[in-house]
Amino acid sequence: MSTKINLNGQILEDASISVFDHGFLFGDSIYEVICTHNGQPCFVKEHLHRLRQSAFAISLSIPLSDEQFWQEIQRTVRESANPESYIRIVVTRGVGEIDIDPGSCTRPNVLIYVTPLKAYPQEDYEKGIHIALVSIKRNFKEALNPGIKTGNYLNNVLAKLEANQLGAKDALMLNSMGYLTECTTSNIFFIREGRIMTPSLECGILDGITRQVILRLARENGFLLEEGQWPPEEIQLAEEAFITGTLKQIMPVTLLDGRLIKDGKPGPVTIKLMSLYHDLLEKEYGQAVKGSVS
Numbered sequence: 001m002s003t004k005i006n007l008n009g010q011i012l013e014d015a016s017i018s019v020f021d022h023g024f025l026f027g028d029s030i031y032e033v034i035c036t037h038n039g040q041p042c043f044v045k046e047h048l049h050r051l052r053q054s055a056f057a058i059s060l061s062i063p064l065s066d067e068q069f070w071q072e073i074q075r076t077v078r079e080s081a082n083p084e085s086y087i088r089i090v091v092t093r094g095v096g097e098i099d100i101d102p103g104s105c106t107r108p109n110v111l112i113y114v115t116p117l118k119a120y121p122q123e124d125y126e127k128g129i130h131i132a133l134v135s136i137k138r139n140f141k142e143a144l145n146p147g148i149k150t151g152n153y154l155n156n157v158l159a160k161l162e163a164n165q166l167g168a169k170d171a172l173m174l175n176s177m178g179y180l181t182e183c184t185t186s187n188i189f190f191i192r193e194g195r196i197m198t199p200s201l202e203c204g205i206l207d208g209i210t211r212q213v214i215l216r217l218a219r220e221n222g223f224l225l226e227e228g229q230w231p232p233e234e235i236q237l238a239e240e241a242f243i244t245g246t247l248k249q250i251m252p253v254t255l256l257d258g259r260l261i262k263d264g265k266p267g268p269v270t271i272k273l274m275s276l277y278h279d280l281l282e283k284e285y286g287q288a289v290k291g292s293v294s
């Protein structure tokens with residue numbers, strides 16, 4: 001079990017990059033987080049697609065094809081020999097002058113970090129977690145679109161600090177219009193009168209890969225679904241709530257701003273979706289090792 005860092009194709013125990021890299025100087029980088037299930041990286045095609053969308057949005061050209069990424073991810077995962085791995089891809093603007101203009105950066109740095117996957121406490125899934133509405137607003141879509149997964153996460157860091165002060169595990173942010181958006185590293189869902197509701201992409205959120213899968217599973221299993229723009233009062237009246245993300249998968253939320261959601265226990269819709277998601281992972285990433293980007 002170990003941590004390996006693939007820096008531009010070289011696999012190292014510990015890597016370093018220049019202090020003149022614009023990723024470090026200006027947060028001028030993009031990233032993706034993937035995790036394995038039964039040792040297999042999950043939803044790689046979807047993550048690489050989003051990485052390319054992020055690259056396009058910040059006019060960064062990625063020097064690797066999807067197939068090359070897949071080979072490098074597999075090679076690094078194999079070398080780290082973890083039972084389950086956390087995989088972080090980072091592409092920075094590269095080294096340049098200390099100047100906001102990226103024109104002096106000639107070569108992006110491509111990093112693939114692979115570390116042992118740390119599971120969230122089982123208690124979080126069984127009892128649900130506490131999240132809090134914070135005063136920090138999600139980035140204004142027309143300033144730095146939250147749909148782009150950049151290395152500039154200060155907005156979310158500030159929200160997380162506020163959640164910590166409030167004794168909550170995560171922060172729920174509103175946008176500048178006062179509508180619900182997402183948590184610091186997760187999308188939010190809630191259930192009202194049996195309908196699954198989640199902020200739409202127009203609210204200014206990351207189009208989470210787990211969110212996409214949950215929406216698909218919910219549709220396929222006949223749940224009523226609504227994506228929209230809602231003020232916080234809507235979630236305050238929810239019967240259930242949960243957050244989603246690559247690492248946490250589906251995590252029930254049972255406390256909002258210190259108040260119980262319904263009876264303060266994970267609800268039936270959340271539990272059903274947790275089980276459907278787990279079944280899907282087993283089906284897609286059972287024992288057989290696949291040979292190309294999947």
Ligand SMILES: Cc1ncc(COP(=O)(O)O)c(C=O)c1O
Nearest residue numbers: 185186187206208209210245246
């Ligand atoms: C702001 C934000 N929202 C949502 C998510 C969940 O996205 P995914 O399901 O692709 O992991 C993340 C993941 O890092 C995130 O940073």
